[in-house]
Amino acid sequence: MTVLLEMRDIHKTYPNGTIANRGVNLEVREGEIHALVGENGAGKSTLMKILFGLEAPTQGEIYYKGEPVQFHGPRDAIQHGLGMVHQHFMLAPSLTVSENIVLGDEPRKGPLHMFRDRNKELEDINQLIKDFGLKLDPKAVVESISVGQKQRVEILKVLFRGAKLIILDEPTAVLTPQETDELFDSLKTLVEQKYTIIFITHKLREVMEISDRITVLKAGKTIQTLETKDTSQEEISRLMVGRDVLFRVEKQEQVLRDMVLELNHVNAVDDKGVAMLKDVSLKVHGGEIFGIAGVEGNGQRELVEVITGMRKATGGEILYFNENIIGKSIGEIRNLKIGHIPEDRQTTGACLTSTIEENLILDVYDHPEFRFGPFMKHKRLKEFAQVLMKTFDVRADSGETLAGSLSGGNLQKVVIARELAKNPKLLIASQPTRGVDIGAIEFIHREIIKKRDQGAAVLLVSAELSEIMSLSDRIGVLYNGELVAVLDNTPDLTEQEIGYYMLGIKKAKQEAASQ
Amino acid sequence: MNNKRFLYLDLVGIIGSVVLAVLCGFAIILLVSDEPINAISSFLLGPFSSPFNISTIINKATPLIFTGLSLAVVFQTNVFSMGAEGQLYVGGFVGALAAVYIPGLSPWIHIPVILAAALAGGALFGAIPGYLKAKWNANEVVTTLMLNYVAIIMTSYLVNNVFKDPKSGGFARMKFFDKDLLLPKISGSFPVHYGIFIAIIATVIIYLLMYKTRLGYEMRLVGKNDTFAKYGGINTKKIIVYSVMISGALAGLGGIVELMGIHGTYKDSFSINLGFDGIIIALLARNNPLGVVLSAFFYAYLQVGGQVMQAESDVSRELAVIIQCLLVLFVSAQAVFNYLKQRAILKQSKKNTSEGVKADVV
Amino acid sequence: MWSNLWAQIADLTIVVVLLRSMTPILLAALGGLISDVTGVTNIGLEGQMLVAAFSSIAVGSATGSWFIGVLCGVLICVALSYVMAFFHLRLGVDVIITGFAINTFGSGVTVFLMNKIFNVTGSYNPEHLDKIPTINIPFIEDIPFLGKLLSGHSLMVWIGLLSVVFCFYMLYRTPYGVHLRAIGEAPQSARSLGIPVKRLQYSSLAWSGVFVGLAGAFMSMGMTSMFVKDMTAGTGFLALAVVLLGNRNPVGILVGSLIFGLAKALETLLQTIPNSPVPSQFVQILPYVVTILALVVYAIRRHGKQTDSLGTASAK
Amino acid sequence: GGNSDKNAGSSGDGAGKKLSVGYYVNATLGDKSFFDSVKRGVDQAVSDLGFEAKTIEGGTNQGDWAAGLESMISSKKYDVILVGTSQMTEIVKDLAQKYPDQKFIFFDDAIKDMPNVYSMTYSQSEGSFLAGAFAAYVTTSTELKASNPDKVIGFVGGQDIPIINDFKSGYEQGAQYVDKDIKVVSSYIGNFADAPKAKELALAQYNSQKADIVYQVAAAAGLGVLEAGNEKGLYTIGVDSNQNGLYPGSVLSSMMKNLDTSTVRALQMFKDNKLPFGQLEVLGVKEGGVGLAEDDNYNKYVPQTIRDNMEQITQKLKSGEIKVKSTLE
Ligand SMILES: Nc1ncnc2c1ncn2[C@@H]1O[C@H](COP(=O)(O)OP(=O)(O)OP(=O)(O)O)[C@@H](O)[C@H]1O
Numbered sequence A: 001m002t003v004l005l006e007m008r009d010i011h012k013t014y015p016n017g018t019i020a021n022r023g024v025n026l027e028v029r030e031g032e033i034h035a036l037v038g039e040n041g042a043g044k045s046t047l048m049k050i051l052f053g054l055e056a057p058t059q060g061e062i063y064y065k066g067e068p069v070q071f072h073g074p075r076d077a078i079q080h081g082l083g084m085v086h087q088h089f090m091l092a093p094s095l096t097v098s099e100n101i102v103l104g105d106e107p108r109k110g111p112l113h114m115f116r117d118r119n120k121e122l123e124d125i126n127q128l129i130k131d132f133g134l135k136l137d138p139k140a141v142v143e144s145i146s147v148g149q150k151q152r153v154e155i156l157k158v159l160f161r162g163a164k165l166i167i168l169d170e171p172t173a174v175l176t177p178q179e180t181d182e183l184f185d186s187l188k189t190l191v192e193q194k195y196t197i198i199f200i201t202h203k204l205r206e207v208m209e210i211s212d213r214i215t216v217l218k219a220g221k222t223i224q225t226l227e228t229k230d231t232s233q234e235e236i237s238r239l240m241v242g243r244d245v246l247f248r249v250e251k252q253e254q255v256l257r258d259m260v261l262e263l264n265h266v267n268a269v270d271d272k273g274v275a276m277l278k279d280v281s282l283k284v285h286g287g288e289i290f291g292i293a294g295v296e297g298n299g300q301r302e303l304v305e306v307i308t309g310m311r312k313a314t315g316g317e318i319l320y321f322n323e324n325i326i327g328k329s330i331g332e333i334r335n336l337k338i339g340h341i342p343e344d345r346q347t348t349g350a351c352l353t354s355t356i357e358e359n360l361i362l363d364v365y366d367h368p369e370f371r372f373g374p375f376m377k378h379k380r381l382k383e384f385a386q387v388l389m390k391t392f393d394v395r396a397d398s399g400e401t402l403a404g405s406l407s408g409g410n411l412q413k414v415v416i417a418r419e420l421a422k423n424p425k426l427l428i429a430s431q432p433t434r435g436v437d438i439g440a441i442e443f444i445h446r447e448i449i450k451k452r453d454q455g456a457a458v459l460l461v462s463a464e465l466s467e468i469m470s471l472s473d474r475i476g477v478l479y480n481g482e483l484v485a486v487l488d489n490t491p492d493l494t495e496q497e498i499g500y501y502m503l504g505i506k507k508a509k510q511e512a513a514s515q
Numbered sequence B: 001m002n003n004k005r006f007l008y009l010d011l012v013g014i015i016g017s018v019v020l021a022v023l024c025g026f027a028i029i030l031l032v033s034d035e036p037i038n039a040i041s042s043f044l045l046g047p048f049s050s051p052f053n054i055s056t057i058i059n060k061a062t063p064l065i066f067t068g069l070s071l072a073v074v075f076q077t078n079v080f081s082m083g084a085e086g087q088l089y090v091g092g093f094v095g096a097l098a099a100v101y102i103p104g105l106s107p108w109i110h111i112p113v114i115l116a117a118a119l120a121g122g123a124l125f126g127a128i129p130g131y132l133k134a135k136w137n138a139n140e141v142v143t144t145l146m147l148n149y150v151a152i153i154m155t156s157y158l159v160n161n162v163f164k165d166p167k168s169g170g171f172a173r174m175k176f177f178d179k180d181l182l183l184p185k186i187s188g189s190f191p192v193h194y195g196i197f198i199a200i201i202a203t204v205i206i207y208l209l210m211y212k213t214r215l216g217y218e219m220r221l222v223g224k225n226d227t228f229a230k231y232g233g234i235n236t237k238k239i240i241v242y243s244v245m246i247s248g249a250l251a252g253l254g255g256i257v258e259l260m261g262i263h264g265t266y267k268d269s270f271s272i273n274l275g276f277d278g279i280i281i282a283l284l285a286r287n288n289p290l291g292v293v294l295s296a297f298f299y300a301y302l303q304v305g306g307q308v309m310q311a312e313s314d315v316s317r318e319l320a321v322i323i324q325c326l327l328v329l330f331v332s333a334q335a336v337f338n339y340l341k342q343r344a345i346l347k348q349s350k351k352n353t354s355e356g357v358k359a360d361v362v
Numbered sequence C: 001m002w003s004n005l006w007a008q009i010a011d012l013t014i015v016v017v018l019l020r021s022m023t024p025i026l027l028a029a030l031g032g033l034i035s036d037v038t039g040v041t042n043i044g045l046e047g048q049m050l051v052a053a054f055s056s057i058a059v060g061s062a063t064g065s066w067f068i069g070v071l072c073g074v075l076i077c078v079a080l081s082y083v084m085a086f087f088h089l090r091l092g093v094d095v096i097i098t099g100f101a102i103n104t105f106g107s108g109v110t111v112f113l114m115n116k117i118f119n120v121t122g123s124y125n126p127e128h129l130d131k132i133p134t135i136n137i138p139f140i141e142d143i144p145f146l147g148k149l150l151s152g153h154s155l156m157v158w159i160g161l162l163s164v165v166f167c168f169y170m171l172y173r174t175p176y177g178v179h180l181r182a183i184g185e186a187p188q189s190a191r192s193l194g195i196p197v198k199r200l201q202y203s204s205l206a207w208s209g210v211f212v213g214l215a216g217a218f219m220s221m222g223m224t225s226m227f228v229k230d231m232t233a234g235t236g237f238l239a240l241a242v243v244l245l246g247n248r249n250p251v252g253i254l255v256g257s258l259i260f261g262l263a264k265a266l267e268t269l270l271q272t273i274p275n276s277p278v279p280s281q282f283v284q285i286l287p288y289v290v291t292i293l294a295l296v297v298y299a300i301r302r303h304g305k306q307t308d309s310l311g312t313a314s315a316k
Numbered sequence D: 001g002g003n004s005d006k007n008a009g010s011s012g013d014g015a016g017k018k019l020s021v022g023y024y025v026n027a028t029l030g031d032k033s034f035f036d037s038v039k040r041g042v043d044q045a046v047s048d049l050g051f052e053a054k055t056i057e058g059g060t061n062q063g064d065w066a067a068g069l070e071s072m073i074s075s076k077k078y079d080v081i082l083v084g085t086s087q088m089t090e091i092v093k094d095l096a097q098k099y100p101d102q103k104f105i106f107f108d109d110a111i112k113d114m115p116n117v118y119s120m121t122y123s124q125s126e127g128s129f130l131a132g133a134f135a136a137y138v139t140t141s142t143e144l145k146a147s148n149p150d151k152v153i154g155f156v157g158g159q160d161i162p163i164i165n166d167f168k169s170g171y172e173q174g175a176q177y178v179d180k181d182i183k184v185v186s187s188y189i190g191n192f193a194d195a196p197k198a199k200e201l202a203l204a205q206y207n208s209q210k211a212d213i214v215y216q217v218a219a220a221a222g223l224g225v226l227e228a229g230n231e232k233g234l235y236t237i238g239v240d241s242n243q244n245g246l247y248p249g250s251v252l253s254s255m256m257k258n259l260d261t262s263t264v265r266a267l268q269m270f271k272d273n274k275l276p277f278g279q280l281e282v283l284g285v286k287e288g289g290v291g292l293a294e295d296d297n298y299n300k301y302v303p304q305t306i307r308d309n310m311e312q313i314t315q316k317l318k319s320g321e322i323k324v325k326s327t328l329e
């Protein structure tokens, strides 16, 4: 196969001084799926932004189809047949799906081609949707569509512009397994049609499944490029993290304690006022991890928010150590030793423009031992934060570093450190490892298990079925806002079985669900 | 990372842009003035040429410090209030009522009562947009802009029709405050009134409030990311109302200090733009309370410079105003020192990579 | 007193006054809108209007043509927009500071130039001025009701109303407009598709200059035929309020301006009622209070639609 | 503003240096009336009396005024400083005490018993009385084409504040003096700059209230009123300085505060060492401090009968037969 793209000795220093790339080499062949892996902050996204003309390299050369090229902006790159799906959505929420797709390359009509040709726009997009078999309503407003659909919009944006080399930066981080499968099917079709794909992910399983070759980055440098068929997950992870990573989770024998959380017939509505949680009842004991499986958007978010007080329940009761906590404020609930790792660390779980310390002290700053009248005891708080950073291995210059400059994995460690530091009796962990590298995943899993072993109740919500299966003692499945099954996590429970419940094909008896 | 290392560049940048701005101003003066040297030197040096002018700078900076602080506080909570002007009027008005209509107190009690009244007046008036914002998310820019008009017109009504001193002549004012209620001046030849000390105290308090207290922490969190603050159990609505009230209180205090220090009583439309200038000052200071003091002095210096230039040379008032605008624009131009900083960072990173220094980012 | 007021409402005087008072606010607010959708809040409307008002009447009286006058006013206002854009977008000056500086500058430079060019201070009223024409529609002007409603308004009133349509089409029906909206909402996204964000922001400020320029020209050559220093007297800030009140779309802005214009018209009529027992100041605050009320009503309605939850925490 | 006319003035050098006068404007120039009028007086003193002059505009921020004036005094450049309005009264009293060597001419409000201050005030109520009487004759006139039978006259003020209401009160007294049935419609702009609003208010008075003459007391914004009158083909009365020429035939007269002539008069007396410092002079109709502008336009457009009537009233004011109440005392 011919070499399509070569990036040589790329260096990049960000304006704030962060050095993201320090000599990266990458070679991509025509028609292959090339996986790019590395820890959080290894410089993968940066490298791709440079390729796409979004960031200028401080140093280095790019050869495309054998020619040295310099993309002075995405327009250049697009014209050369590059397309990129970014790690975070790049969509204008109030525009429609079709407006987002054609943005910048609208079909035009009228005098001087002044007006949008909205008919042609819709035709073109419908054609694309048909060609690639992606389900989407072009007229829907983007802010109202699901995460999976947004991802499809991103891919259509690329395809609409006729890209031949497609960069996908962690496209699966927010997708459900089903959506991931669909995406992979589309990718395979694309490769058959001579498209070339660069694929970034933290999920090594996916890497093994779909890629032809793999390049590993570490600390801004290329470590190695490997043929997928000649390597293994273990080898890649060793290259990435620099040590062996345990994929299997070690758990102690379960010791069941008092009931901590009990939901009885809880109902809630979503942001638009539509019923989203329907009559959910469940019980979680101390020393137990209760996993919630389900395709995203089936009420997981509402469930977590109702328990943590961030959303009003429209019916039922939520008992915490036999006390109804419905109607309590978020703050009161947090003070009851309930820890909450929210699904979105960028906006809910952390304040990116505050320092790490300020993020860590959120729960304790007004505790008696840290305050003096209206004042905070800064020194004590600093020590407190220092200790947490050490125990949870948050890697940063100092506690005064802005949280926003941390990589995804380190940021998540900050959130977890804070939530676990208060010794929660109930821990609610929502998508705790989303977008986090394997080293960090291992760490986070161990911490969650540790809590369970110390006797806390854990409610684990994850779109990652393998995560649910490897951590949970019992598994509940949410489908369409109902808890359709509660299953013991015995060795003979299969992903397939749970999958049936998740897709609503199978439904356990109501009594079983509420025990 | 290493922000402190680049601090000197900030300074270089600021000085650089001031020089640039001054050059620009000179160019204009050269074009229109017959005595450019005189004009320029009176603009630049005039403000320091006499104790009297220096004291004018200080006196002019005083109310600006209050309004600048007032806005720095709300801006840090991410509420874009433009309401300092109205709050200043209301606070000043209520304070003045306390000064004129509470009889028979010793100044030692009366002055604190007046200040407290002004604080309360400003705070309560500030609470209106805060409440509307917290309760219904009503856009604070609109409400504060409109409430400014309401405050100015209604205080004008009251002072013209209800609380007018019959002796006030063609322009309404209240009765003059008792002499011992006025803020004393440092000396006859250096007539700085004691308001500046109140302003400094207020600055220190606000600094402590914002950075050392729990409330300040909460306010800053709400400003930076209110979703996170809510998630952390902070009652964000309450915090927003508090912050707007504190802001109003500061503006109100600024109003009464101006009355007790300069005017001697409440005069109809006594402030022109003190509240709006405060916005510029807070932004120049990047909402840092200590920076507010510096910006206020800078701003007052520019104004006095303009006045001196007008008095000493043939440059007109309008031109002085135009030059002030340019100076403010250039001094707040970040691009200049961003550029310098960037170059320094790049140089350093080249050195780092070539020396193979270990990654300073995880 | 009420009967008198009713009579004026009934005979449509109020509509005529409303259209006149509304037009400068409407035009300026449209100008504010176009830059606002791209994420650049133009606080300098007031100063820009002053400059436009002055330059259009200066050129208009010198050339004897209202058209050339308005054109020049608009062009100079656009140039001023570019200056503003330069400071904000290129030199990185905070947009609010830039706006306030432009306001102060506008106030100062007009007086300065008036003095230099015409050797007058404070106000300039040329003897012969070709004002922006009024449009009398034949036949319709003779129909009792319709005539007063449709005929006899200044050309600029119609331009103002047409501008709403224009802005609507531009923002929603042209690719350019979609780009403008996109860069305000998701600049990163626009940039990643090769849309030149800064260049579009420059151009949006230029459009801002066009409409604000028209508003300014109307004040000096339509509503009156003179320039008085600081004659905008806060119109720019009211327009800013209307931009936000109008929910950042042209139709909303029309509604906002109508509400405001109506309140102003009512103020005018109430103020001229003989022996009114209501103090003048209470009447003067009417437009401001009405605006606050309108905003609150709007906010409550919008608020009612949302359920109590933390905002959608979706990644952008 | 702020232009010093150092080389102007041809007379009075010879012996010693020129006298210098400083004019502190506690506002900005350009209202085409009040402060400008004094400025004209100062300019005349420069050209005719050989003064050196410097005008400093203090701007609209009241907080600046005391310091601005004081810095002018402490520069010791001026033999006499001109400053005025009741907003400056207290400030000038303070400073006059603090700087006993500095001489002041204070206009438009009273300062008595300060040995270094001479003050002169203008009776705007007397002047406005004339305007009111004049308006009353106009609105009931059968000779003036645009006058209607309704006995309604208008008043547009800048702000609802005492000084403006003193004008208004004199205006009403004058109108009532001529005809008890006359109704005065009054409106306020809310500031002194919004000419479009002033015009709108005047138009409403003409259109809806059937006023046919409107008296404006709104500085620069008042020009909007004059334009409204012209546009409607109806009548207006200007203020402060002679505005008759702006729209001949529509601006029938102006209530002048003759600040310019009285300024020249005071400066002349100062030059001759005759200025009675420590005293207050009230300049009414009798003293020529205020009066209607009776120029060629006035003679051309105002019917003889009205002019005669006005002449009588003027005489009565001068003789003290008519007394006008001021709301400021
Ligand atoms: N715009 C930026 N400004 C400053 N620093 C940045 C910027 N974007 C990324 N960085 C920093 O550059 C480094 C590399 O980031 P990059 O996004 O390339 O990592 P990544 O390999 O994509 O990580 P992840 O797996 O978490 O996506 C990180 O330390 C990050 O904090």
Ligand SMILES: Nc1ncnc2c1ncn2[C@@H]1O[C@H](COP(=O)(O)OP(=O)(O)OP(=O)(O)O)[C@@H](O)[C@H]1O
Pocket (backbone or CB within 6 Å): A016, A040, A041, A045, A087, A088, A352, A404, A405, A406, A407, A408, A409, A411, A435, A436
């Ligand atoms: N302008 C910036 N200045 C400083 N840090 C930045 C800047 N832009 C992005 N970053 C940070 O760089 C890091 C890497 O950026 P990137 O967009 O790759 O996200 P990430 O760390 O991979 O996040 P995640 O994996 O959680 O999705 C992020 O933590 C982001 O907050």
Ligand SMILES: [Mg+2]
Pocket (backbone or CB within 6 Å): A044, A045, A046, A087, A169
């Ligand atoms: Mg990345």
Ligand SMILES: [Mg+2]
Pocket (backbone or CB within 6 Å): D138, D139, D140, D147, D148, D149, D150, D151, D152, D210, D211, D212
């Ligand atoms: Mg009549």
